[in-house]
Amino acid sequence: MNSKKEVILIYPGKHIESKPQQGLASIVHRYLPKHPIRPPLSLLPIAAYLRQAGFLPTIVDCRVTEYRHIDYSQAIFVGISTMTIGNMISHGLAVAEFVRQQSPATPIVWGGIHPTLTAESTIQQDLVDVVVRGEGEETSVELANAFLSKNPLHSIKGITFIEKGEPLHTPDRLFINMNDIPPIPYDLLNKSNYPAAQENFIYQSSRGCPHNCIFCYNKPYNRRRYRTRSAKNVLKDIALIQKEFSPRILQFFDDEFFTNKKRVIEICTGMIEQKMNMQWMAGCRLDYIDSYGDEFLGLIARSGCTSLGVGGESGSERILSYINKGVSLSQMKGAVAKLRKYDIEALLSFVVGLPGETWRDIKKTLQFIDKLKSIHPKVIVNSINVLVPLPGAPIFEEVQKLGYHPPQTLEEWAQFSWADKNHTPWHTPKYSRKLETLYTISRFLFIANHPLLQRAHPCIRFFIKQLSALGAFRMKRGWLFFPIEWDLFKLFQKVVVDYF
Ligand code: B12
Numbered sequence: 224m225n226s227k228k229e230v231i232l233i234y235p236g237k238h239i240e241s242k243p244q245q246g247l248a249s250i251v252h253r254y255l256p257k258h259p260i261r262p263p264l265s266l267l268p269i270a271a272y273l274r275q276a277g278f279l280p281t282i283v284d285c286r287v288t289e290y291r292h293i294d295y296s297q298a299i300f301v302g303i304s305t306m307t308i309g310n311m312i313s314h315g316l317a318v319a320e321f322v323r324q325q326s327p328a329t330p331i332v333w334g335g336i337h338p339t340l341t342a343e344s345t346i347q348q349d350l351v352d353v354v355v356r357g358e359g360e361e362t363s364v365e366l367a368n369a370f371l372s373k374n375p376l377h378s379i380k381g382i383t384f385i386e387k388g389e390p391l392h393t394p395d396r397l398f399i400n401m402n403d404i405p406p407i408p409y410d411l412l413n414k415s416n417y418p419a420a421q422e423n424f425i426y427q428s429s430r431g432c433p434h435n436c437i438f439c440y441n442k443p444y445n446r447r448r449y450r451t452r453s454a455k456n457v458l459k460d461i462a463l464i465q466k467e468f469s470p471r472i473l474q475f476f477d478d479e480f481f482t483n484k485k486r487v488i489e490i491c492t493g494m495i496e497q498k499m500n501m502q503w504m505a506g507c508r509l510d511y512i513d514s515y516g517d518e519f520l521g522l523i524a525r526s527g528c529t530s531l532g533v534g535g536e537s538g539s540e541r542i543l544s545y546i547n548k549g550v551s552l553s554q555m556k557g558a559v560a561k562l563r564k565y566d567i568e569a570l571l572s573f574v575v576g577l578p579g580e581t582w583r584d585i586k587k588t589l590q591f592i593d594k595l596k597s598i599h600p601k602v603i604v605n606s607i608n609v610l611v612p613l614p615g616a617p618i619f620e621e622v623q624k625l626g627y628h629p630p631q632t633l634e635e636w637a638q639f640s641w642a643d644k645n646h647t648p649w650h651t652p653k654y655s656r657k658l659e660t661l662y663t664i665s666r667f668l669f670i671a672n673h674p675l676l677q678r679a680h681p682c683i684r685f686f687i688k689q690l691s692a693l694g695a696f697r698m699k700r701g702w703l704f705f706p707i708e709w710d711l712f713k714l715f716q717k718v719v720v721d722y723f
Pocket residue numbers: 232236261262263264265266268269301302303304305306307308309310311332333334335336337355357358359360362363425427439440476477478613614641
């Protein structure tokens with residue numbers, strides 16, 4: 224056997240230091256606070272498995288490390304993680320190209336949500352040697368062993384590669400038992416690169432969700448199977464995070480943290496008994512919250528829960544039923560009232576632009592947001608998103624019959640823009656433009672109140688305050704025509720190079 228041991232795992236993304244060097248953008252950048260870069264969550268458990276199997280994993284987080292300074296020639300393979308949007312694919316391709324030039328013999332393996340859900344097309348790209356579908360922990364170890372001993376890949380479950388010019392998909396792999404994940408090797412990260420981790424730290428305690436909303440990736444990706452780490456292990460993980468990073472807030476980045484209520488009770492009780500003294504936030508469905516009694520809500524509040532991210536989605540019953548949310552307007556109002564009682568913030572997101580939706584539905588949503596805010600002053604709208612159909616979501620197939628033409632190749636997905644393009648061709652351009660304005664205003668209002676911006680230069684804060692007041696007024700009235708100030712803002716935002 225070969226003595227190579229290293230596996231290099233790449234988290235693509237624009238380097239924080241790649242700020243504009245000249246012009247207006249460079250001046251504005253000087254007065255904006257630094258990006259809150261979060262640790263590369265998708266790669267840490269893979270690194271834990273590799274290390275446990277005797278390999279030497281290295282994590283290259285391109286947002287904080289210069290990938291061109293790394294020697295890839297000694298790696299057993301280079302793994303690249305990517306979601307569908309947010310520039311990860313284009314940056315991933317740039318890294319892969321660099322690796323291929325520097326070390327043509329090093330295999331390049333792609334994993335993550337996007338390669339999993341588009342394995343057939345992703346594998347066609349020359350810079351992709353293997354696609355890992357689904358969870359990457361066990362597969363990465365088996366791949367490292369196979370590459371090292373030059374064994375064929377056919378017996379490795381959950382991968383796609385090219386054989387005789389055609390994609391070959393090996394059978395799906397069973398989900399791992401999350402309790403088998405070894406302690407997360409945070410020592411692989413240079414902590415000074417993640418100063419925001421002391422404020423807010425992200426952590427995943429479960430995977431999957433049993434529900435089936437039509438815009439969500441969960442059904443094909445997690446096959447509606449909910450898997451958890453036990454409360455005992457979660458408490459151990461939190462203790463490790465406290466030791467390593469001492470965050471003020473712990474953010475559970477699960478698909479659905481609350482699906483197993485008994486586990487949540489055990490976690491919260493443990494946090495209180497062990498005097499963890501830390502705020503925490505998570506995602507929860509509004510129908511779940513509405514069904515909870517005082518004892519449970521009191522417990523989560525006492526254990527430090529200060530904010531819950533919830534999908535409000537729409538203020539129109541018709542749309543709620545179309546998207547298969549399984550939550551009613553009265554449940555949402557009931558939930559928000561309960562959160563008020565326990566002083567827990569409700570961080571809501573909505574979605575607009577669905578097929579069959581009319582402006583009447585949007586108005587209902589805007590009025591409903593006002594109603595929720597009148598029930599609970601800590602109702603915060605995270606965003607009113609315009610639907611962007613992504614691979615895997617049940618709606619993805621349906622909207623293609625309505626004129627939606629998604630990218631077909633990895634290179635095309637690399638060019639796919641989240642906000643700049645109209646992704647709702649079933650609506651008129653005028654309607655879609657109003658949706659875009661609605662999204663921009665909602666995001667702006669959210670960011671304007673973000674604590675991070677309180678640290679920006681006073682001139683920037685003044686500008687934000689004026690635009691916020693105008694945006695709030697427009698949104699309240701539903702006046703989304705002639706959004707000249709928002710067009711100017713978007714232009715400005717482009718200059719500042721997608722800071723937000
Ligand atoms: C954490 C998270 C973020 C964080 C990422 C922080 C970080 N540094 O990790 C932040 C807040 C930045 C974020 C932003 C966005 N996110 Co996000 N996010 C998530 C979330 C909640 C968890 C993802 C995660 O890390 N899970 C834990 C890991 C362990 O699981 P995993 O990613 O599935 O990885 C496993 C496998 O995929 C595989 N794998 C992954 N990478 C690799 C690499 C190799 C080499 C191998 C072998 C295997 C492999 O193995 C891993 C372990 O089993 C998911 C929802 C969810 N619960 O999964 C949404 C989710 C991934 N995000 C999503 C979206 C849309 C976004 C944004 C575009 C939102 C926006 N409008 O801006 C941005 C884009 C970010 C960007 N990079 O540009 C969508 C992605 C949809 C899609 N088809 O890609 C999701 C699924 C939410 C949803 N329900 O729609 N997000």
